[in-house]
Amino acid sequence: MNGSINNLGLEGKVTGLGMVGGIVSCNYGAVANSYFIGDVSGENEIGGITSNNRYNRAYS
Numbered sequence: 001m002n003g004s005i006n007n008l009g010l011e012g013k014v015t016g017l018g019m020v021g022g023i024v025s026c027n028y029g030a031v032a033n034s035y036f037i038g039d040v041s042g043e044n045e046i047g048g049i050t051s052n053n054r055y056n057r058a059y060s
Helices: none
Strands: 004-006 009-015 018-021 024-027 030-032 035-041 044-047 050-053
Touching: 009 018, 018 035, 035 044
Parallel strands: 004 030, 009 035, 018 044, 024 050
Antiparallel strands: 018 024, 018 050, 044 050
16 A cells, blocks of 8 residues: 655645545655645645655655
């Protein structure tokens, strides 16, 4: 289940209840050189890139 996302750019609108992220919801892998432009909305655990980052390194 651990993967990586590199050099990704997305635009849009993401709506959900919980664990809502612009690129990924619960993240166990690396996200590098990536961005999300748009709206992310939900009830809890909401993030522009990830909703819940469990990877042990920084991402950008």
